[in-house]
Amino acid sequence: MPLAESTRQRVVVLGGGISGLTAARELATKGHAVTVLESGDRWGGLGTWFDWNGHSLDQFYHCQMPSDDDLLQLIRDIGLGDSLYWKPTRMGFVVGGKRYAFNGPMDLLRFDPLTFPERIRFGVVSLLLRRLGFGRDLDRTRIEDWLVSCYGRPVWEKILRPLFTSKFGPAAGDMPALYIWERLGREKNTVSRGYLRGGLRTFLDTLVENLRSLGVDLRLETRAGTIRETGDGVEIDAGSALIEADWCVSTLPLPVLRNCLGDTPLAQRIRTPDVPYQGVVNAMFFLRRPLDNYYWAPVVDSGTEFDGIVEMTELVETSHYGGHHVAYVMKYCDRSSPLFLEDPGQIAARWTQQLLALYPDLNLQASDIADVRVFKAPFVEPAYPLGYSELKPLIHDGESRLFLATSAQVYPKITAWNSSVRLAKEVARRLLDHMETVPRTKRTARLPATVQV
Numbered sequence: 393m394p395l396a397e398s399t400r401q402r403v404v405v406l407g408g409g410i411s412g413l414t415a416a417r418e419l420a421t422k423g424h425a426v427t428v429l430e431s432g433d434r435w436g437g438l439g440t441w442f443d444w445n446g447h448s449l450d451q452f453y454h455c456q457m458p459s460d461d462d463l464l465q466l467i468r469d470i471g472l473g474d475s476l477y478w479k480p481t482r483m484g485f486v487v488g489g490k491r492y493a494f495n496g497p498m499d500l501l502r503f504d505p506l507t508f509p510e511r512i513r514f515g516v517v518s519l520l521l522r523r524l525g526f527g528r529d530l531d532r533t534r535i536e537d538w539l540v541s542c543y544g545r546p547v548w549e550k551i552l553r554p555l556f557t558s559k560f561g562p563a564a565g566d567m568p569a570l571y572i573w574e575r576l577g578r579e580k581n582t583v584s585r586g587y588l589r590g591g592l593r594t595f596l597d598t599l600v601e602n603l604r605s606l607g608v609d610l611r612l613e614t615r616a617g618t619i620r621e622t623g624d625g626v627e628i629d630a631g632s633a634l635i636e637a638d639w640c641v642s643t644l645p646l647p648v649l650r651n652c653l654g655d656t657p658l659a660q661r662i663r664t665p666d667v668p669y670q671g672v673v674n675a676m677f678f679l680r681r682p683l684d685n686y687y688w689a690p691v692v693d694s695g696t697e698f699d700g701i702v703e704m705t706e707l708v709e710t711s712h713y714g715g716h717h718v719a720y721v722m723k724y725c726d727r728s729s730p731l732f733l734e735d736p737g738q739i740a741a742r743w744t745q746q747l748l749a750l751y752p753d754l755n756l757q758a759s760d761i762a763d764v765r766v767f768k769a770p771f772v773e774p775a776y777p778l779g780y781s782e783l784k785p786l787i788h789d790g791e792s793r794l795f796l797a798t799s800a801q802v803y804p805k806i807t808a809w810n811s812s813v814r815l816a817k818e819v820a821r822r823l824l825d826h827m828e829t830v831p832r833t834k835r836t837a838r839l840p841a842t843v844q845v
């Protein structure tokens with residue numbers, strides 16, 4: 393129901409990924425005047441899409457898990473519940489150039505990178521791992537210390553260290569074990585994964601249409617600059633426009649937010665810990681034939697720069713990709729690393745050779761690869777320090793006009809759409825509650841939110 397002008401407040405949301413769009417929806421549903429600023433030329437952030445020969449395809453592989461309650465609710469709320477389907481998927485493992493199935497006890501018994509006793513220990517400990525962590529202060533226990541104590545040093549060195557390092561970089565062993573413990577249970581090797589017919593574009597188009605119907609002012613190619621408090625509101629420097637609002641919700645990665653806060657008084661009050669982020673380089677291969685039909689296979693010590701393969705057509709029909717099979721391969725790395733800065737064409741050429749070399753038995757040839765697209769993202773996985781539960785940014789400092797909903801706050805939950813949707817809803821709820829406690833000003837009633845400069 394529309395709010396009276398005197399009650400309606402103006403909120404500017406920074407970032408048009410899933411966090412920003414969800415927060416905007418929650419606030420607009422309650423009748424507030426919401427503006428979303430997104431620096432890119434399309435919505436979705438890390439979950440966005442691109443055009444390929446007339447098909448709208450996901451830039452980065454995305455699937456849904458059965459435990460994604462908040463995301464699944466959002467999907468239903470915007471009317472896409474019937475477009476979601478589920479399919480059992482399998483996992484592989486590539487070690488030393490050899491490819492293994494990795495889906496159950498029989499596969500584990502055949503997994504010869506580990507000795508027989510190590511395989512038995514691996515299986516038993518994996519079944520009990522969640523219970524083994526119970527009651528321990530895992531937020532202050534290093535992943536390496538915990539997993540070595542559970543699995544033994546050889547399993548850590550041969551399998552687990554390469555796996556974690558591939559995602560979080562060289563400091564992976566120093567991260568809090570709580571992050572892994574929380575992850576247990578979301579993912580199993582053989583699991584039903586979900587996908588929305590039409591992919592991320594269908595989801596985003598529907599969500600954005602829903603936001604428009606709620607009156608949200610959606611601005612692409614609008615980069616937020618300095619954020620300033622003005623006493624009874626906030627001002628955002630957005631290039632050719634100065635955006636005034638009563639409240640701001642930032643979903644920007646912490647380093648970007650720190651830049652926006654600069655040396656303003658707000659910067660002193662908002663907790664933005666200096667957490668290193670891993671970025672990602674991701675190559676999407678369009679193939680004329682399938683690979684192993686494992687949705688996901690980590691790649692360890694196999695002469696490749698990429699350290700994982702996601703065969704998306706294990707989950708999605710090839711018709712979605714113009715009849716092609718699709719495999720994404722990825723390397724998580726720092727945004728200042730030589731790989732991240734390298735020309736995409738060179739990466740595509742080198743990774744093509746590396747992919748071909750992994751499948752000699754399938755006689756995979758260059759002619760089996762119809763196309764390769766390389767995408768990069770600078771801020772994906774925060775590499776959390778020990779004790780991060782007490783260091784992580786607060787949703788709100790209790791006083792300012794700025795609320796935070798960034799992926800670096802979802803800890804100990806994993807960085808995923810579901811975590812972002814849950815956080816964004818919580819942030820919107822906290823902001824709505826807080827609005828009630830703050831006396832209204834004349835300025836609050838003035839709409840719309842923009843002053844041209």
Ligand SMILES: Cc1cc2nc3c(=O)[nH]c(=O)nc-3n(C[C@H](O)[C@H](O)[C@H](O)COP(=O)(O)OP(=O)(O)OC[C@H]3O[C@@H](n4cnc5c(N)ncnc54)[C@H](O)[C@@H]3O)c2cc1C
Pocket residue numbers: 406407408409410411412429430431432435436437438439452453454455456614615616617643644645648672674722769771772797798799807808809810812
């Ligand atoms: C390779 C890969 C695979 C993944 N697979 C899955 C999966 O299978 N399932 C799953 O649930 N999740 C997956 N994720 C994680 C998921 O994509 C993220 O957790 C989620 O998208 C984070 O959303 P966000 O809105 O918090 O951040 P982002 O998506 O990063 O959104 C932030 C937005 O802010 C914008 N922005 C930045 N600076 C400014 C500025 N100054 N002004 C205005 N806007 C700005 C950015 O352009 C971006 O759109 C994957 C991610 C990657 C990279």
